Structure formats: C-alpha cells, structure tokens
Amino acid sequence: METVIFVLLLCACAAGFVLFRRRTVPVSRLGPVVSGKLSIIIPARNEERNLPHLLQSLQLQTYESIEIIVVDDCSEDGTRAIAESFGVRVIANTEPPEGWTGKNWAVWNGYLQATGDLIAFLDADVRLSPHAVKSLLAARERTGGVISVVPYHEAVRFYERLALIPNLLGLFAFTSPFERSNPKKGLYGSCIVTSRAHYEQARGHEGIKGELLDDLNLGAQFMQAGIPVMNYIGYGMVSFRMYPGGIRSEVEGFSKGAVLSTSKLSGWTTLLVAVWFVGLLAAEAAPFLLGTTWAMPFAAGYLVYTAQLYGFLHYTGKFGYWMPVVHMLSTVFFLYIMLYSAYQVVFHGQVAWKGRRVKVGGRRK
Template sequence: MVAGLVRKMGWVGVSMLVRWLLGWVLGLRLPLLPAASPVEPPTVSVLIPARNEESTLPHLLDGLARQSLKPLEVIVVDDHSSDRTAAIAAEPRAGLPVAVLASLPLPQGWCGKTWALHNGVLASRGELLVFLDADTEPGPDFLECLVAAHQQLGGLVSVQPYHRTEKPYEQLSLLFNMVGLMAVPLGPGCGVAFGPALATSRADYDRSGGHAAVAGKVVEDWFLAHAYERADLPVSAFLGFGRIAYRMYPGGLRDMVVGFNKNFATAAGEVRWSWMLAVLLWLSGLFWAAWCLPASLLGWPLVGDRAVLSNALVYGAYALQLLVITRPVGRFAWINLLFPIPVLFFLGVFLLAILNLERGKVQWKGRTFSTR
C-alpha cells in the first residue's frame, strides 16, 4: 500500500507531504499561558526597562492599571532616553504606583537592558519580580495568570506575547515569529525563556546570579534561562495569546530588519539543533511551495510535476497550514495567502545576519554589540 502511494505521488510528492505534516506537529504544540488564580499572591514588583519608548509605554502602563491583581510597585528604568519616556512614565495613573528610575551610566561589559533591570531589582521591594518590555500590552488578568503559573512551577516563568500587527510591513515578520517558536521546546520545564515577559521570585533571581550573570548578552533571555538551569531552577515558557500582546517594531521596516537581524546574529548558536533540523525540513517544504506555483505558471525551472493544478494544491495546503498555526502567535491574515513574500524577506534578513556574524558586531538603539 505504501509502495503504491509512493509510486502514485512520486518521491517529491511524498517528501512534500512529510514536510507539510511536520509543520502541523511543530505548529500545534505551542502551549498557552493557562488561566488560573494565585493562592495568597505574593507582593509583586513590575520592572520595565525603557529606552526611547514614548509611543509604546502608555499602552503598558494603562494595561497595568487595569490588572485584576494589583502590583505592589511599578518601576520604569529610563535607559538614557532622548525622548519623553521619563515624563510619560511619571504621569499619574489611578491606582498604579509608578516610580521612575534613571539608569546609571552604562559600565563596560553591560548591555543597556541588563544594566537597567539589574538596578531596577536593587530598587524594588516585592517578593516576586516581573520583568516586562516597554512595548508589551497586558490584558486585565495577565499578572494574575502569570503569578499563578509561577506559584505552580517556580524558577523562571516567561511568556511570549501575541504579535499585534497594524501596518503591511509588519506582516513580513510572519516566519521570524514561527521559526523562533518552532525551533525550541515550550511548556513547563522547557529550559527556554522569552525576554518580553518574565516572572521569578527574588530568592531564585539572587540564586541564579540575575542579570549580572548575563550582563553583556544582547539576547539576555536565552542566557538567563541557562543561568537558572545551572542553579538547578526550572525554566518554563508559554504563549500569551489572549493574555498579553505587543506590537514589534512600530518604528518602520528598517527597525524591524535591524531587530530581527540582531536576534538572528546573537542567538543563532543557542538554538537546539535537533529542533532546528525539524524546522529546516518544514521550511524547505514551505520554500518549495513558494516556488512551485509561480514556476509552473511562468515556465521557471522546476523538478517534479509541472502541472499547475497539483502545484496549486501544494501552495494552498501550506497557505491553509499557516492560517491555522499562526493564529495564536500573531495577527497574520492576508500575508499567509501570499507567503512567498515573507519567505523572500526571511531569506534576505538571514543573509544579513550571517554577514553580521562575520563582522562580529550589530547595532541596536544607537549602541553597538558584539555577536561573538
């Protein structure tokens, strides 16, 4: 029976089917932050590093003011901003105790974000530390669910926010979002951490070495997870669909290219290659699907079946898959149907990241960081 199926589909068709099925396995295993309420919730300090975030910070602070679980304090650490970040953070919000802390001069060997959070922790008083990026937008029950998850799991608990897109160029981030999630294990004790939203007890933070242990790391979340594991502390990660969102790189296409370039160049060596191999197999099928339909229509080079109908079916199968598996990850609608466009964008940024690895440095928010 199997041999008959292979003869009918051909090896190319069978290979494509296997890669497509692999996409379902990788894309449907992404766990969401569960809905729960903490038992006797601890005092919570929310720490926010902010560098030139005047356009994003109000969304976060307004969201924190609406939380069902009220934080003890919110500390915004102004990382030498040149805009109105500090002034906006200092604006009064009903029921939200916000303090603005000016970051000290950046010492050698530290990154701006790790230095800001290190000093924020020193100034905080809560039993539980919650680190939130300035562009995150928490729903009303986010802190409640995050604290409950931490009570159950301990160690370091992180959440990858839902990617809210507004402008057409933001849709190009489709594959970066999916590959970044598909290439790592997620869930309780997975050993992976996402920097936009993390929770830890003060005791575990001190035991791991905290941000001082990852002072010079641009992608500090990966290495913070390692620090917790070295201290024999669990590290867990979830998706934030329905709980917390963010809008990445609202400053334009250039910011998005540089941002993803930075992540690629600095975190490439941290990916678990057993997972990445599976992702590469899926990507190879997606890339082939992006090529096969226009190739069959325009007479471009093509291995295997050149029939337009069969290639349209392959294209449609991948478009349908993307529509389903991206739903809890981000707002990607029409771009799923035109997925060859984000495929080309992904490949272009990937090549730039390789060049930055060779150069040994990358720029981000006016600072130069090493990729080695």
C-alpha cells in the first residue's frame, strides 16, 4: 500500500512537468526585424513606490524609438509628480464611466493618446532588463501576433513569499501546452506587446470595457480575431515586485480573479492543475502521519514536491531559500485566497481592488 501511495504522489507531481514550459523571451540585441515607434502605456493608480523602478529601467533601454505615457488613474499619492519628474507624458484620467472598469478605462485613454504603430501595456510594478524592449518586439515580430509575459516575481518580505503556490499555479495556466488552441486563451496583463493594427482589429480594451479579467478576456478577443497569442515567462528579462504595500493588497490582488479565471482555462489544463494540487495537499499531510506506516511514502512525496518547486522557481520567482521547504504555508494562503474570492463573488457579486469596488461581470460601485 505504501508503494502505491508513493507512485500516486509521483504521478500527481508529474502533472506539473506537463504543465510548466520554460518559455523565456529570447534575448535580442539587434532589435526587431521591422523597426517602428513604440508607445508604452502605463496605467498607474497610487503607484509612487513602484513607478520609479519601471521608469528608470525604461531609461536604460537599448531601443530608442519609445513614447512613454503614464495614465494617472485618480491617484491620491505622488504618482503624477514622480512620472513628471522623469519627463514622460502624463495623462490625468477620470473616474470610469458607467460600464467601464477602472484599469480598462485608464488603458483605453492612454491608447487614444498614443502615436506609435507598436504598443506595449505595462503595469507600474514591472522592471525591465536593458534589452527587454528590443527582445519583446523581436518576439512579437516572430510570432506574428500579440505576446505577453508573466514577470519573474521578486518577493522580498515574508508575506510576499506566501504567494509561491498562487504564483506557480498561475504559471501553469499560462504555460500549459493545452492552452495553445484554447479559443479563450488569455494574456498576462502586466506586460502585453502588440501592433496597433492587431489591437484595433481585436477591438482593444473598449471591447472588454466592463470585464474584471481584462487580460484574459483581451487575449480571447485576439484569438477570436484570428491573431496568434503567445505567452512567455520573464526570467532574465521582465520582473516585478507585486505587492510591496502590504498583505491586504496582496490578498485583494490575488483574490479578485482567483475563482473567475478558472472558467477561462481548457479542461485538460484545469484537470492537471487539480491533480497536481491535490497531490501537493496529500504530500503536505506527511507531518500529521508521523508514527504511522504511511509516514514514509507521504514524506517521500513531500520531498519530491519540494525538489520540483526549487526547480520551477529558479525560472519563475525569488521566494527565499526556505519557503519552498515550508510550502504548506503558501498552500494555506492559496486556499484562503480561493475561499475569500468565492465569498466575494457568490455573496457580494463584487471584488475590491485599489480602493474601488468592481461588480463581477462588469460595473463598478
């Protein structure tokens, strides 16, 4: 029986190897095949902590034809002043009208002011390596469609490192081979690069103006328009520090789409993610089985999962040396996020994010 348990845990763990693909952005120092002006649109709401890191990294880019537009989304801190100190163009956004969510409204207004034939949407917490813009444009040119990048996650404080399991499960969803032909294939909103022509063909953010999951729904629009969608991981190229402002913002950030996003995945991706996670939960029962005959196979499963986490996280995020060992803490955090997300969606029909209440399926409150 002990052997059977260990084999089952190994099979569950193996689901992670099927889902995860080390699809990094190829480094390009020569630039894209077709050059052109790039408009970078950065929606920023109370981002005075994050914005300087992104704007500094943009100053170091080796691609020169860049227009930077920061959309100050009704910030109550020094976001606008910081953006202006870097000499970039700043647009003062208004509160979203009826039927729009806040980020979609901010991004759309940035797009209306953009003049480039190429467009990049970057979240304010993103940081780029010096060759990132050239490499992203070259990757987009090769794919012939729209690309997005799941940034390498720089987790600094303990509460940030609790995001280990939510972060990895999200990566499974974006790198899964079963998503290639998914008509609902999504993009990762922190870093999206497209051409103006493709963006307009897919109807852009105006076509998803009331959607909470803007990036996932935007990707589906590109797919419906017949435009290829490709997702990369940002190791060595694109990184971010997601929630330096505290654990409350981290919980809100992860929970706003935790439940709803599962409906966008292919059935095979959902199944394998569930198998991998159930195996993880079973392996994490090992400490409670000490002194029983089942302790050894579950402990062995725990070690196998831990080794796998170290291997995956080398390419996906920096969570400290010890968090992969005590990954059960992150698992508990993930379960709390899912329960909290379900509570908001089912009982309130809305979620909280950056001081706004957004109704599920569309309208802000």
